[in-house]
Amino acid sequence: MSSSPRTRPSSGSILVGIVAVAVVGAAATWVVLNGSQILQSFFPPEPKTVQGHAIHDLYDIVFAIAAVIFFLVEGLIVWSVIRYRRKPGDDELPPQTHGHNLAEVIWTVIPTIIVFFLFFVSWQTLNNVEARSPKPDLLVKAVAGQFQWSFQYLPAEAPPDAKPLFTVSIPVGADGGLTLPAGKTTHLYLSSPDVIHAFYVPQFLFKRDVIPGVVNQFDLTLDASDAGQTFRGQCAELCGIGHRVMLFEVHALAPDAFDAWYQGKLKEAAATPTPVPSGAANGPKLDLVAQNVKFDKSALSAPANTAFTIHFDNRDAGTAHDVDILDAGGTKVFDGKDFPGPAAQDYGVGALPAGSYKFECSIHPTLMFGTLTVQ
Amino acid sequence: MATTALTPAASAYRSGLYEWLTTTDHKKIGILYVVNSFIFFFLGGILALGIRTELALPGVQFVDGEVYNQLFTMHGTTMIFLFIIPMLVGFGNYVVPLQIGAPDMAFPRINALSFWMLPLGGILLFLGFATGGAASAGWTSYAPLSEDRALGSVGSGQDLWIMGLTLIGTSSILGGINFLVTIFKMRAPGLTMFRMPILVWTVLVTSILQVMATPVLTSALIMLFIDRNYGGHFFDPSNGGIAILWQNVFWFYSHPAVYIMVLPAMGMISEILPVFSRKPLFGYKAFVFATAGIGALGFSVWAHHMFTTGLVFLPFFSLMTFLIAVPTGVKMFNWVFTLWRGKLTFSTPLLFALGFLSMFLLGGINGAFSAAVPVDFALQDTYWVVAHLHYVLFGGSVFGVFAGVYYWFPKMTGRMLNESLGKLQFVMIFIGFNLTFFPMHQLGLAGMPRRIADYAANAGWNDLNLAASIGGFVIAASMIPFLWNVFISLRNGKIAGDDPWQANTLEWATSSPPPPYNFDHLPEIRSERPLFDLRHGRTGH
Numbered sequence: 001m002s003s004s005p006r007t008r009p010s011s012g013s014i015l016v017g018i019v020a021v022a023v024v025g026a027a028a029t030w031v032v033l034n035g036s037q038i039l040q041s042f043f044p045p046e047p048k049t050v051q052g053h054a055i056h057d058l059y060d061i062v063f064a065i066a067a068v069i070f071f072l073v074e075g076l077i078v079w080s081v082i083r084y085r086r087k088p089g090d091d092e093l094p095p096q097t098h099g100h101n102l103a104e105v106i107w108t109v110i111p112t113i114i115v116f117f118l119f120f121v122s123w124q125t126l127n128n129v130e131a132r133s134p135k136p137d138l139l140v141k142a143v144a145g146q147f148q149w150s151f152q153y154l155p156a157e158a159p160p161d162a163k164p165l166f167t168v169s170i171p172v173g174a175d176g177g178l179t180l181p182a183g184k185t186t187h188l189y190l191s192s193p194d195v196i197h198a199f200y201v202p203q204f205l206f207k208r209d210v211i212p213g214v215v216n217q218f219d220l221t222l223d224a225s226d227a228g229q230t231f232r233g234q235c236a237e238l239c240g241i242g243h244r245v246m247l248f249e250v251h252a253l254a255p256d257a258f259d260a261w262y263q264g265k266l267k268e269a270a271a272t273p274t275p276v277p278s279g280a281a282n283g284p285k286l287d288l289v290a291q292n293v294k295f296d297k298s299a300l301s302a303p304a305n306t307a308f309t310i311h312f313d314n315r316d317a318g319t320a321h322d323v324d325i326l327d328a329g330g331t332k333v334f335d336g337k338d339f340p341g342p343a344a345q346d347y348g349v350g351a352l353p354a355g356s357y358k359f360e361c362s363i364h365p366t367l368m369f370g371t372l373t374v375q
Numbered sequence: 376m377a378t379t380a381l382t383p384a385a386s387a388y389r390s391g392l393y394e395w396l397t398t399t400d401h402k403k404i405g406i407l408y409v410v411n412s413f414i415f416f417f418l419g420g421i422l423a424l425g426i427r428t429e430l431a432l433p434g435v436q437f438v439d440g441e442v443y444n445q446l447f448t449m450h451g452t453t454m455i456f457l458f459i460i461p462m463l464v465g466f467g468n469y470v471v472p473l474q475i476g477a478p479d480m481a482f483p484r485i486n487a488l489s490f491w492m493l494p495l496g497g498i499l500l501f502l503g504f505a506t507g508g509a510a511s512a513g514w515t516s517y518a519p520l521s522e523d524r525a526l527g528s529v530g531s532g533q534d535l536w537i538m539g540l541t542l543i544g545t546s547s548i549l550g551g552i553n554f555l556v557t558i559f560k561m562r563a564p565g566l567t568m569f570r571m572p573i574l575v576w577t578v579l580v581t582s583i584l585q586v587m588a589t590p591v592l593t594s595a596l597i598m599l600f601i602d603r604n605y606g607g608h609f610f611d612p613s614n615g616g617i618a619i620l621w622q623n624v625f626w627f628y629s630h631p632a633v634y635i636m637v638l639p640a641m642g643m644i645s646e647i648l649p650v651f652s653r654k655p656l657f658g659y660k661a662f663v664f665a666t667a668g669i670g671a672l673g674f675s676v677w678a679h680h681m682f683t684t685g686l687v688f689l690p691f692f693s694l695m696t697f698l699i700a701v702p703t704g705v706k707m708f709n710w711v712f713t714l715w716r717g718k719l720t721f722s723t724p725l726l727f728a729l730g731f732l733s734m735f736l737l738g739g740i741n742g743a744f745s746a747a748v749p750v751d752f753a754l755q756d757t758y759w760v761v762a763h764l765h766y767v768l769f770g771g772s773v774f775g776v777f778a779g780v781y782y783w784f785p786k787m788t789g790r791m792l793n794e795s796l797g798k799l800q801f802v803m804i805f806i807g808f809n810l811t812f813f814p815m816h817q818l819g820l821a822g823m824p825r826r827i828a829d830y831a832a833n834a835g836w837n838d839l840n841l842a843a844s845i846g847g848f849v850i851a852a853s854m855i856p857f858l859w860n861v862f863i864s865l866r867n868g869k870i871a872g873d874d875p876w877q878a879n880t881l882e883w884a885t886s887s888p889p890p891p892y893n894f895d896h897l898p899e900i901r902s903e904r905p906l907f908d909l910r911h912g913r914t915g916h
Contacts, residue, residue, distance in 0.1 A: 023806075041820065044820050045821065059747075073711065077714070077732055081714070081719065084718065085718075086718035095654075096655055099658035099660070104658050108661075108705055111701050112698075115701060115743075118746070118747060119693060119694050119746075121747075122693060122749060126689060126690075126749050196519070196618060202821065207755060208752075211684060211686070212612040212618050213612025214619070216685040218685075234822075240444075241441045243826060
């Protein structure tokens with residue numbers, strides 16, 4: 001076992017050895033310095049929902065068993081490689097072992113037991129994750145279309161195609177996103193008008209496909225302690241050229257704050273919708289077209305200190321766009337209301353001082369933007 | 376690469392272009408398969424470098440939207456349908472008739488036809504780049520995105536993709552039938568089923584999978600083509616079709632295809648490990664049953680790609696997926712105990728075979744995470760899945776392919792590959808592979824979805840993505856010593872002789888390269904190791 005006879009190493013293998021030791025040493029140092037962080041990266045994020053906690057617990061069990069098996073077998077491989085090297089000049093055959101029936105039975109039966117165990121634990125967890133509350137506290141339909149999310153808040157016990165009480169159509173930001181009460185159970189319907197998308201929030205450890213022609217549904221219970229937090233969500237099923245910009249946010253509010261927000265939204269919806277200020281169509285008129293989640297222009301120019309109009313033609317059927325104008329510091333100086341295509345509207349923009357501005361679609365800021373020069 | 380391998384130094388292969396274009400010799404067709412697959416491997420690799428270049432840093436620097444989607448779609452399609460599967464078929468083509476002591480495949484002309492459909496299918500696929508955009512709905516081409524001309528697949532790329540895959544699929548069916556007849560009807564006297572080399576067994580099971588599963592894919596492709604071009608509504612829910620039907624039919628082929636892509640590689644390392652350990656394969660019969668078991672179970676797990684659809688019966692597919700770990704584990708232990716108490720010679724083929732063992736182990740164990748349905752809810756369609764599939768198909772199959780290249784190159788060309796360059800390539804590709812794909816586990820756990828061209832700079836994914844991109848270029852660099860090795864070895868490589876490795880199976884009983892009719896005479900076959908018996912008599916038994 002120890003001090004097996006070695007041959008004189010060649011200069012090539014000495015070089016390889018030095019490089020290997022250096023690489024392993026550097027890696028080991030790095031691992032020691034960042035130990036806990038590295039360990040954490042092998043686990044999913046801290047879950048924020050009751051269902052997520054169940055999934056994380058299951059992950060821990062699978063991880064523990066997987067780690068033991070991995071180090072056992074990898075250890076056997078490494079041990080064999082080190083221990084059973086053929087010595088130079090050794091022409092004798094090793095024992096010609098053809099197999100061992102008992103060994104085969106052992107490494108068939110034990111893994112079978114392990115996988116049945118894993119199956120039953122994961123089945124149990126699955127039942128918890130898929131469990132439905134008979135009386136959820138809130139009913140929301142998430143609609144995923146190319147390439148944006150909107151969230152329809154439905155009356156209690158309504159079917160998926162019920163008329164929403166109100167709709168949040170901007171998926172990201174303080175006045176958009178999916179706002180939910182912490183500590184309460186929300187029932188979600190998922191619906192897609194076009195292709196397949198997936199509702200995915202990494203911190204919920206959960207995703208569910210949004211499939212056209214089918215309404216998927218699940219329950220989601222945010223931890224009561226998460227009130228005030230915002231979680232990042234994203235479409236997880238390839239849905240076309242704008243797939244990567246299909247972001248959304250989930251805002252967890254304490255029940256009181258949620259009720260206030262909810263009542264405010266109901267009131268907003270009950271008020272007669274104000275028409276988009278198209279009457280202010282004075283000054284020069286700029287044309288802008290949105291098609292296939294792209295603006296047709298990357299540069300616009302307008303006169304300084306004069307009100308002007310943007311004639312915005314949204315040609316993407318079912319997809320909402322808008323035009324916002326941001327100054328050099330990133331402050332919004334004009335906020336156009338979003339609307340779904342195909343439709344056109346005139347945005348009346350107030351007088352702006354000379355300078356360079358950015359215009360963008362607030363729903364698809366990474367795909368749709370350009371420069372507005374005011375002079 | 377292509378031209379160098381087409382005109383090797385050895386005299387038996389000093390033949391003209393016409394001979395190569397019209398040959399029905401299984402050995403030449405096998406070499407054509409291997410060379411063709413390598414060409415597509417490099418093309419697919421260039422596409423992968425495009426992906427890794429874009430993802431190295433947050434922000435869009437290089438490609439976005441439609442072009443990025445074409446890159447990963449064509450990368451996946453090329454690597455699976457034009458590299459791994461045909462590469463393994465190529466080795467099967469070259470080695471199987473030799474290993475069973477046959478003069479050729481059962482149907483030599485069909486064999487040539489199967490091969491020539493591949494470059495044609497490949498050209499059709501890549502033609503998309505020249506006709507307004509290649510396919511861009513992912514290699515899985517989920518409907519209805521793959522039917523959507525407005526925001527999904529513009530141009531004719533998706534139609535060319537369908538036609539190319541139909542051709543490649545037809546090639547696969549014909550090849551499978553050819554192998555089955557060859558293996559069942561053309562074995563040499565004395566070569567009973569349980570004396571067949573393991574590679575032959577794995578090709579046998581793979582062929583059954585090909586013949587049974589590929590027609591299902593073809594039917595899905597035809598339905599998609601009708602939907603796109605002739606107003607069909609198979610997968611179009613707005614007209615009464617079912618979106619999820621595509622996934623069921625597609626994965627009914629494409630999950631068994633995973634075993635089509637890995638079983639022959641398992642067979643190859645099952646030839647190599649015993650030779651370089653100087654021991655027989657541990658548990659030959661268990662290994663055969665495990666191979667058959669994987670093949671059979673492989674047909675009952677397709678929906679584990681669809682756990683998050685909410686539309687499949689989860690417990691059944693979860694259990695079947697877990698169960699597949701059992702025969703796979705049996706194989707793993709048999710390989711390890713083939714090494715155990717052996718006398719190991721660390722030639723390049725063994726290094727790559729060990730690479731297969733240690734990396735496939737990780738890819739296989741990872742599968743258990745996705746089999747646990749709720750855990751899959753967290754991992755599905757994230758970079759975790761990308762890591763998992765590359766540990767199986769790159770860590771497994773590609774390492775197996777290189778093991779096979781170093782092992783059978785002497786038989787194919789009569790010359791040895793250079794050992795130092797081979798080891799250099801192994802070290803580079805091993806490091807590059809792990810640097811690229813290991814961090815993807817962590818990216819996936821942290822929530823990075825696959826198939827996105829960009830990510831937020833504050834998402835915490837920057838370092839891991841950069842590491843993966845550097846690794847990608849290390850893999851690319853490892854091809855330089857490989858190609859140089861092939862180039863110089865074809866000219867000046869050490870003459871191999873009939874049996875440079877002291878191997879066990881019949882292909883080493885004839886000259887290197889073998890004559891067109893393969894064997895002058897065959898040794899007596901009394902076990903699965905006829906050449907070992909010839910060298911050592913019955914001492915080992």
